[in-house]
Amino acid sequence: MIILVDQDGPLADFEKGFLDAWRTQFPNEHFVPLHQRRTFYVRDDYPKELRDKVESIYFAPRFYLNLPPVNGSLEALKMLVELGHDVRICTSPLSRYENCVLEKYQWVEKHFDRDFTKRIVLSKDKTIIRGKLLIDDKPVIEGGETAEWEHILYDCSYNQEVGNKKRLTWANWKDVLVF
């Protein structure tokens, strides 16, 4: 069974990486604690006048590479592979792709190994990628096709309003994914 897993959110902790970098680089600016995050795009949770500063965090070299793994995510993915599933990391690059594209590969090699990078599928449009399931924190995933996969929501503070999808974290995935 092909299981697609989004990278930023379910695997790489973009939210923690962003907030840590934000508080380090702009210690006197307003910040949104992790449990108070309400929008999918972090920039939309910050005042407009801070937009450039917010973007400077995740456009910076090494931001993506240095994201910490989400607790339990690496172990869960390895277990899914051991169970015989065809796991792919399905991730959309930023439109400003300069740093994130390469660093997404480097991140996977750093936390798994080089061979695991063969599982990466980079596409702005995830609806054209085949799979049985897509584990993704984005509330609604649109694209050019009607997706083949079922969207399993990776449970986050900013996607609580989505009511019609199964949701999981790496603490409860074995109960949610019943094969």
Next chain:
Amino acid sequence: MIILVDQDGPLADFEKGFLDAWRTQFPNEHFVPLHQRRTFYVRDDYPKELRDKVESIYFAPRFYLNLPPVNGSLEALKMLVELGHDVRICTSPLSRYENCVLEKYQWVEKHFDRDFTKRIVLSKDKTIIRGKLLIDDKPVIEGGETAEWEHILYDCSYNQEVGNKKRLTWANWKDVLVF
């Protein structure tokens, strides 16, 4: 209609880029003229003792970025888009991904524009990408799934032995792709 187009071969002229760089960097070594290329992977057409030198050409920084476009390819792709087709650039990175991953994006931006990079799908396994057609110079394309697309062979000297597929070049594509 989703039309997937491979990048190296149909769009970026890997063969010319390789041979030009080879003859510049190793002018006294044996070389294989373009019309005499017989294997899909260029390294397999060269003696084993030259393997490291061969690989040093395409692992080098800026090799992918500097590949010349195949004659007529850019115009054909733009025309396919104008005709209303959903064109995606479907490309497999090298396992040594360090330079080629980013440079594939930069190449598309250089020869089309930044917006066109949103059409890129990077995947080692093309069978999990959905589409009606895949235009690709690789003789046989395998992966984890039975592909949804029809493989249209991009006609090259090194894939002449494949007999059971439609083939095209950018000189005759309008006759081959009858929509």
